Amino acid sequence: MPAAHSAAPSPDQQLLDLITASGFVGIEELARRFEVTPQTIRRRVNHLCEQGLLRRVHGGVSVPALNANVPYTRRQVQNLAAKQRIAAAVAEHIPDGCSVSIGLGTTPEQVALALRARRDLRVITNNINVVNALAGRSDIELTMAGGALRTHDLDVIGSAAARCFNAFRTDYAIFGVGGIDEDGSLLDFETGEVVARRAMVDNCRQALLVLDTSKFGRRAIVRGGHVGDVGHVFVDANPPPGYASLFAGAKPVLHVGPMLAVCSTEAGVQAGGAETESTQAGSAQTGAARIIDTQESTS
Structure with missing residues (x-):
């Protein structure tokens, strides 16, 4: 594609x-x-x-x-070209006919827009912006977490979102973060954001972190998870030198650069762009795109 x-x-x-x-x-x-x-x-x-x-x-x-x-509408335009390149690479990585959980944030929203090129997906999300990006596709089934809506970001966080993600085992989880510390800690701005994100990662077969380079060294107050827990990291340019050791091992696989080629510290940049992994998906259900509230209680 x-x-x-x-x-x-x-x-x-x-x-x-x-x-x-x-x-x-x-x-x-x-x-x-x-x-x-x-x-x-x-x-x-x-x-x-x-x-x-x-x-x-x-x-x-x-x-x-x-x-x-900063407000969501303002974040949507920040580093937009980089986010679109990242999204296109992630869409190449995701096969047709699989299940995907997508978290909050403007880069995951761009990924959702790029995933319109895929077919027969089952998508679980706590982000209404993702729903808006994918709604209207008859071969994409949408499940939206129920709970109290954050009206400024149009998403659901905390235990309500976690309960939704805990009810599924998806092939892929696609998420962003507020920032990454030099020790590899993943940071966000609210505890509820971390609770939802960790539930996504705990209930997927392959976790994909998507972010532009502005997130390296960006301070956010809540810590939850480590970059080493992630299977793949998609970023628009090389991380700062102080972060190189985080990607020295086999995990996570770093997809970096203008063409987002697969990169490792030992092998360098490999030609051919982001790798694609087939899955035993079988979880997508063809039918009218719809939002399913799986939550019986938001308490």
Whole structure:
């Protein structure tokens, strides 16, 4: 299946990507990098700060406070081209006719959009954005976790979501995280997010972590799980040097770079893109796409 083509990042997106990767950049440096006047950069920075995507600090600009997540609609446009490349690679990895659990976050949402190219899927999710991406497909059966809805993110977390994931054993679990520490700890912003995510990973045959490089070193307050517990990690570029040892062993398999080739520290980048694994799926059921609330209680 040919990879989806994405439009070149806008100037604002390039600005966001640079500052997200660096953490802090001075106004004069930004003006030099983008070959514009400091006044022009200040106008663009002020516009992005008003949207909550950046924050002004003395001498320059930084990302928002890292112990609080930015609004979902704003995260949807951050690093969008990278997320779309990751999603296309994950869709190549997932075969037709399998079962998939998909978690919360904007990168899993992009994966759901890419999975429209697959057929005969059974999808379990706690993310209404995933449901919206896949609804209307007669050969994709959707199960949505019941429970209290987080209206700002349109998802269900905590024990309600965990009960849903615990009721299934999927071929694949696709999830994102708020951040990754240098020791490999997986981080999120709320305990309920971790509870739901760990239930997904505990109840799948193969776990796929999807993230862009801004998540390396990003602080979030709740720790749950380790990158070594994951089968595959899909990322848009090489992790920072301090994270290389996390991928030195056989697990997880790291899919990295513009074409998201399979990479290991010993073998290097192998040609051919992301590997595809066949499964004994047989779990997809053909029929009208529908949302099934499996929860009898949300307490």
